[in-house]
Amino acid sequence: MANQLLEVKNLEVYYGDIQVLWDVSLQVEEGSIVAMVGANGAGKTTLLKTISGLLRAEKGEILFSGERLHNLKAQQIVDRGVVHVPEGRRLFASLTVVENLRLGAYLPRAQALFNESLERVFSLFPVLKNRKDQKAGTLSGGEQQMLAIGRALMAHPKLIMLDEPSLGLSPILVKTIFELINVLNEQKATILLVEQNVNQALKIAHQAYVLKTGKIVMCGKGCDLLEDEEVCKAYIGERAGNR
Amino acid sequence: MGDLGLIAQVVVNGILFGSMYGIAAIGLSLIFGTMRIVFIAQGSVIVLTAYFCFWFFSLLGIDPYLSLIPVLLISLLLGAAFYYGLFRESAALKDRIGSLLIAVGLMFFLENFMTVVWTPNPRAVVTSYGFLTFNIFGIQLTLTRLIGLLLAVLAAVAVSMFLKKTLIGTAVRATSEDVEASTLMGINPDWVNVVTFAIGIGLAGIAGVTLATTYSFDPVYGFEFALKALIALTLGGIGRVYAALWGGIILGLIELLGTFFVGAGWAQGIVFMVFLLAMTFRPYGIFGGAGEKV
Numbered sequence: 001m002a003n004q005l006l007e008v009k010n011l012e013v014y015y016g017d018i019q020v021l022w023d024v025s026l027q028v029e030e031g032s033i034v035a036m037v038g039a040n041g042a043g044k045t046t047l048l049k050t051i052s053g054l055l056r057a058e059k060g061e062i063l064f065s066g067e068r069l070h071n072l073k074a075q076q077i078v079d080r081g082v083v084h085v086p087e088g089r090r091l092f093a094s095l096t097v098v099e100n101l102r103l104g105a106y107l108p109r110a111q112a113l114f115n116e117s118l119e120r121v122f123s124l125f126p127v128l129k130n131r132k133d134q135k136a137g138t139l140s141g142g143e144q145q146m147l148a149i150g151r152a153l154m155a156h157p158k159l160i161m162l163d164e165p166s167l168g169l170s171p172i173l174v175k176t177i178f179e180l181i182n183v184l185n186e187q188k189a190t191i192l193l194v195e196q197n198v199n200q201a202l203k204i205a206h207q208a209y210v211l212k213t214g215k216i217v218m219c220g221k222g223c224d225l226l227e228d229e230e231v232c233k234a235y236i237g238e239r240a241g242n243r
Numbered sequence: 244m245g246d247l248g249l250i251a252q253v254v255v256n257g258i259l260f261g262s263m264y265g266i267a268a269i270g271l272s273l274i275f276g277t278m279r280i281v282f283i284a285q286g287s288v289i290v291l292t293a294y295f296c297f298w299f300f301s302l303l304g305i306d307p308y309l310s311l312i313p314v315l316l317i318s319l320l321l322g323a324a325f326y327y328g329l330f331r332e333s334a335a336l337k338d339r340i341g342s343l344l345i346a347v348g349l350m351f352f353l354e355n356f357m358t359v360v361w362t363p364n365p366r367a368v369v370t371s372y373g374f375l376t377f378n379i380f381g382i383q384l385t386l387t388r389l390i391g392l393l394l395a396v397l398a399a400v401a402v403s404m405f406l407k408k409t410l411i412g413t414a415v416r417a418t419s420e421d422v423e424a425s426t427l428m429g430i431n432p433d434w435v436n437v438v439t440f441a442i443g444i445g446l447a448g449i450a451g452v453t454l455a456t457t458y459s460f461d462p463v464y465g466f467e468f469a470l471k472a473l474i475a476l477t478l479g480g481i482g483r484v485y486a487a488l489w490g491g492i493i494l495g496l497i498e499l500l501g502t503f504f505v506g507a508g509w510a511q512g513i514v515f516m517v518f519l520l521a522m523t524f525r526p527y528g529i530f531g532g533a534g535e536k537v
Binding site: 052054073074078079083084086090091092094095099102103104106107111155 | 414416
């Protein structure tokens, strides 16, 4: 088996008394794009929050390059190179673009590489360079998503977890974002992608999991799932495929 | 000159006096911004630091402005101690009611503690230069009050620079906007909170020295002071350093002009009336654009 960067084993997560994730296991191979698809409320965001340390698992293990993540604090997990781009972007709206990027490189390891990281982000997203002193809240939706991803890149991540990066964007921008994910992947980034845009996500994913009411109900190669009749019916619609 | 000269004098005094509210309001703004704590004990802490200044002066003979250094250090430590000892849990839970109750409890504790240690009698730090005044265009300027204004402006500039220019300051602003997102940047919210609390109480220390050198104070003066600082904060708008300072200065002006025109009893009424009007018509502060911060 190839080198697994992230391994989640038998994860069980609760909100209070309510169980949200049931026996979830998944693997993310180094250098791959793994998609986690499923309907609203299936527990996709919960899974990412648990991996990044915002939520605690009741049972199960999270291993990153063999190291146990589930006992670490959120900031230690970031320091290990696991960076979570949350749903809805969650930029610091009253801070400028550059300040947002500076915070992306908050930890000492990333701070030391600030200048080269900034150059890389600006070359990926020239529009951010033009707006570097503008407040993040004044950017357009697409620019905000670029900034959110740029901010994650500032941390020199080994694994980027993207939660609904296409949410609320126009179809053209959705395409741009997915192209970007491919570009990042070509630049050796490992990506765990959570999406409701199942069609697009499965197209670019090497490996994909389908999460349904807190359980993994299917997994396989992205292209295989895309062909799967049940997946199509449930998440993409009758051969429409253009959601 | 006549009346006009007198009014000019009142205006100047209002500005000098109000800057003290302003400096307290900046501290409140920081603490509320990051932790959502209404730190009602701020006024009592200011009085406490004024007593420290008083002790340094009367027991050790240290000049009050020189004692600013130890008082500032003590208040920074006190702020950190308050956070770790009292407010850490409620800050983590964003429990506003819990933290408010703790702050009220702390205020009562401090009032009684100070009454026991320093008696309820008013105290003041009376220095040889305390009565030194300049006469500029017929307006009397007291040296100690001028220094108070200078300290307030310097402190506001320092806090503003800290928030804008340093990485931890940027992290403070980010945390006050979105704790969870800042955690995902690797920012330790505990560290941001303790730094903020220390600075907030440090500002109280500066206000305490100004209070000690310009007015007489007693153990229960703090509550009224904290209320005024909260009003100043609401007038200026939460989340902006200079706005809080301006809010304090405007409040000082309202208070002293009110006293001058309609008498001290009514002045308090006018202050609260202005507060109500501001809450009704400009809930984001009189300088705030709609929607700017909490």
